[in-house]
Amino acid sequence: MRGITLLRAAMVVMAVATTGCSLPRGAAMQSEITGAARNAETADFAVQPVTRAALPALLSWPSTDNTPRYSWMGRTGGSSTPLLAAGDVISLVIWDSAQSGLLAGPGALVTPMSDLRVSGAGEIFIPYVGNLRVSGMSPDHARETIQTALDGYIPGVQVQLAAQPGRGNTVDMVSGVAGPGAYPLVDRNTTVLSLIAQAGGVPAALNNPRVKIFRGSKIYGTSLESLYESPDRDALVLGGDRVIVTPDERTFLALGATGSEAMIEFPKDTVTVADALSLIGGISDSRADPRGLLILRSYPASALRSGGPTRAQVVFTVDLTSADGLFAASKFPIMPDDLVYATESPVANIQTVFGLVGRAFGLSSTLGL
Structure with a gap:
């Protein structure tokens, strides 16, 4: 009877092994996603490993960040003496x-x-x-x-x-601060950061705040982070300026065997693959293939060129089991709308098979087979 039970268990193993594609899984394996690119002539996407050797070339590829870019003013010396203007x-x-x-x-x-x-x-x-x-x-x-x-x-x-001070010597702090309103300029030495401080500061909940200054027909913009990091960028505001602070609306998507499957906001100006891993809670210890972290990115047709992306869709692969891959991950930037995908490890399928076999033995014992 024991031999029959073992035979039946073996049959279960064989059945499961031959129908592995139907095993319950939370993510695809790397080979299932990248396999179609093996024939470079017919593939509609490219696969690009992210390594230290490839990094200089990859960093020269066109950016897919379509967020509007604005110029910014440098810091210039101001005077503590105000100047009279129309409206005073x-x-x-x-x-x-x-x-x-x-x-x-x-x-x-x-x-x-x-x-x-x-x-x-x-x-x-x-x-x-x-x-x-x-x-x-x-x-x-x-x-x-x-x-x-x-x-x-x-x-x-x-x-x-x-x-x-009248309108000509007043700055409008429009939004993104604790106290929006019109702020008179008491001198010609008021900077963006000092104005924000007068307005009560930026709420901590505002994600990676972006600062815009509307001056006449021109718009200037930068991140609050850059003003903190580079004091020489803390520019002077002028009478008639309108200042708006808005959240960074850039996001990327995390899926697969990750610690969190969600839309992730950019908490700072530049987010690398290593940063992204920390934001999503890493990859699953029991499910993920650390050799198969993928970044799926779409490029516009205008970006396709020799020495750059050759397909509109590119799958970047990162090996987190090597020092080379980890160093590259700390430098390779995530772009808005990227998909960060942690593939499933083949070992997870084997564990699933053994789990099913274990259940089969348990069921056989229960039924007295």
Whole structure:
């Protein structure tokens, strides 16, 4: 009877082995995916190993990152002194030591003049003097100019000046910060990071924040990460700028025998294969083939060339069992919309077979066979 049981178990093993393609699995094996590319003439995709030797050439291949690219300004030195601009509101206090009474009336020494808005032409109106251009001047320079102009009518006159920034000296912090709103520029030395700090900073939940500055008809853009890493990129903001902070919307997809099958956001400007592995929780210890990590990528027809991708679809293979593969993985970048696929190890199929055989023995014992 025991011999019959063993024979039946052997038959189970043979049946399972001959129908391995029907075994329950969570991912394909590497050979099943890349096998069609063995005939390079008929294959509609290419297979490219990622190694240290191939890395220089691979890094020269066209990028498939279609995220809009914007230029950025370098850091330039600013001044702690503001400049008057159209829309600023000026208040004057005019002191007449001679008591001429020309502005304040007989016997009066002080004449306050408030709410003098700088016109679009950059001028303010002062009685007897007329329109006086002050735009582009510092408050001290404007005060001296007004005082000199009035001195011809009021000998020995003294002028005090205070200014409130208008639209021309205000930056709009539109979104992506704790306190969006209009922020007056108190000087010409306000940088992007100092403005963001005034606005309460960027919420921690915002993924890899991107900074855009709308200045007239131009758009400048960069990542917040790059401003932190390179202080010389922390550019000055100008009156009339609109600043927007948005999340990085780039993603890649992780499937197969990975720690997490999901759409993964880019947490920083550049994500390598090694970074991607950490983001997805690595590959499955019991299921994945560490020699068969695949990155599936599509290239536009315009990118196909000699010395670059020769097919619109390319499967990059990474061997995580060798130092060469691991070093290459730490340098090879993931692109938006890539598919990172961890293939299943053939050993997993063998384990499945033995598991089925074990169940068969258990069932035979239960039935007394």
